[in-house]
Amino acid sequence: MLTHDEVDALSEHLGFNHWPRAIGNPRQHFVYATEQVAKHYKDWWGDSSCFISTAGYDNLVFDNGKQIPRSIIYGLTFFDFDHSTKPENAFADAQRLSQYLTEIDVAHWVQYSGSKGYHLFIVHKATRFRFDHRDGSGEALKTLVNQTQTHLKRTLGLNTLDEQTTGDPKRLCRFPFTPHIDRHGKKSGRYAMPVSTKILNEMSHNHIENMSYRPQYHLPKLTGQRLxxxxxxxxxxxxxxxxxTEIRPIIDADFGFTDATSETAVFTASLDERCMGVTNELKRRNPSHSSRVYSALFAKTIGMPMEAFEEVWVELGTRMGYVDLHNKEHRLHQMKTLFDDPRYVSFPNCSTLKAKGCCVGEICPRYIDMGEMKPRKIVKRRWRKKDEN
Structure with missing residues (x-):
C-alpha cells in the first residue's frame, strides 16, 4: 500500500501536482492535497480502483448544486491504449508513440494499466485554460486535445488508442502502483505500473505483465522538454x-443490447437514424455536453416523457460506464430545465451538429459537405416607390 510520502512524491514527479483535482473509484470528488489522496486510496485499497484526474482545477463554483471548475490547469495529455484480446498490440502502440516522442525530445512517461492496456502521458508545462460550457471555452479545449491526439493516432497508426477517452481534458486515470480493479469489481491481481523507456524498448509485454504482480516502487526517469x-x-x-469542419471518428464500441425491442434499444436505433454523430458520442465514458443535450432534445421531440428518458439514460450509462452516472440530482435538474422549457422544441441541424462535435462525416447518410454546396443565386430586385398620386 502506498504511503503518503510515496503518493506525494509520485504526484509531484509525474505531473499530478496542481490542486484541487479530482479523485475517484470511479465516483469523483475534489481533493486539495496529497494527504487526502493517500487517505482515500488507503480506504479503497483492494476493493475499488484508485483514479486521479489528469488536470488540476481552478475557480470551483456551484452550478445547480454541483461543484464544477471554470478553469483547468492543463499539464498532462493522456493516451489510453487498449485491446480486449491482444494486449501486446496496445504495448506496441505505446512503444511506438514513446519512441516518437523521445525522438522529438518531448517529456512523457508510460504506464502498464494492470490489465490489457497501456497509458502514455505527455508532460506539459502546466497552463491555465478557461473551461466554461457557457461561452464555448470548454468545447474549444476539448477540440484542441482531440485534434492533437487524433493527429498522432493517424500519423503513427495507433490503432489501439481508445477513442472513448480522447478529447477529454478532465479525464481520470489510474494512479501508479494501485491495484487494478475493473468497474464491475473484478480484480486482476496486478497493479498499474510505470514502465521505463528502457524496459519498454527491451522487454516484452509478458515480462511487464509478470512484473506488475509485485511492482517495485520507483520514480520513472523523465527526459525531454515540457511544452x-x-x-x-x-x-x-x-x-x-x-x-x-471537424469530423469525429467512429468509436469502435457497441451498446451490447440483447433485446432489440427494449425501450433503450429502440430509442438508440431511432436516434442513430436521426443523427449517427450524437449516438457515436454517447459511446464515450464521458459523453460531451452537446451530445447529452441533443439526445434529450431528440427524446422530447418524439414525445418521450422525461422519466422514460431518465431510465434510458441510466441503462446507457450502466452499459457504457458513464463516469458521472451517480450525479442523479444534477442530471434530473438539467433534464427538467430542458423538458419544461417551451423554447426547446426542435433537433439541431447538421451545421450545428458539426460545430458542436457531433458529426461523423460521409459515413452518415444525412451528411452534407458544406464546402461542396453551390452558392444560391441571389436575385437583386429594384422596387419602385409607390406613386402617391
Whole structure:
C-alpha cells in the first residue's frame, strides 16, 4: 500500500501536482492535497480502483448544486491504449508513440494499466485554460486535445488508442502502483505500473505483465522538454480545423443490447437514424455536453416523457460506464430545465451538429459537405416607390 510520502512524491514527479483535482473509484470528488489522496486510496485499497484526474482545477463554483471548475490547469495529455484480446498490440502502440516522442525530445512517461492496456502521458508545462460550457471555452479545449491526439493516432497508426477517452481534458486515470480493479469489481491481481523507456524498448509485454504482480516502487526517469499544449501543437504541425469542419471518428464500441425491442434499444436505433454523430458520442465514458443535450432534445421531440428518458439514460450509462452516472440530482435538474422549457422544441441541424462535435462525416447518410454546396443565386430586385398620386 502506498504511503503518503510515496503518493506525494509520485504526484509531484509525474505531473499530478496542481490542486484541487479530482479523485475517484470511479465516483469523483475534489481533493486539495496529497494527504487526502493517500487517505482515500488507503480506504479503497483492494476493493475499488484508485483514479486521479489528469488536470488540476481552478475557480470551483456551484452550478445547480454541483461543484464544477471554470478553469483547468492543463499539464498532462493522456493516451489510453487498449485491446480486449491482444494486449501486446496496445504495448506496441505505446512503444511506438514513446519512441516518437523521445525522438522529438518531448517529456512523457508510460504506464502498464494492470490489465490489457497501456497509458502514455505527455508532460506539459502546466497552463491555465478557461473551461466554461457557457461561452464555448470548454468545447474549444476539448477540440484542441482531440485534434492533437487524433493527429498522432493517424500519423503513427495507433490503432489501439481508445477513442472513448480522447478529447477529454478532465479525464481520470489510474494512479501508479494501485491495484487494478475493473468497474464491475473484478480484480486482476496486478497493479498499474510505470514502465521505463528502457524496459519498454527491451522487454516484452509478458515480462511487464509478470512484473506488475509485485511492482517495485520507483520514480520513472523523465527526459525531454515540457511544452505547453499550444507549443506541442506547433511542434507536431497539427493542422487544426474549425469546429464546423471537424469530423469525429467512429468509436469502435457497441451498446451490447440483447433485446432489440427494449425501450433503450429502440430509442438508440431511432436516434442513430436521426443523427449517427450524437449516438457515436454517447459511446464515450464521458459523453460531451452537446451530445447529452441533443439526445434529450431528440427524446422530447418524439414525445418521450422525461422519466422514460431518465431510465434510458441510466441503462446507457450502466452499459457504457458513464463516469458521472451517480450525479442523479444534477442530471434530473438539467433534464427538467430542458423538458419544461417551451423554447426547446426542435433537433439541431447538421451545421450545428458539426460545430458542436457531433458529426461523423460521409459515413452518415444525412451528411452534407458544406464546402461542396453551390452558392444560391441571389436575385437583386429594384422596387419602385409607390406613386402617391
Amino acid at each position: 505547453t499544449l499550444p507549443e506541442l501543437i506547433k511542434l507536431l504541425d497539427v493542422k487544426l480545423h474549425k469546429p464546423e
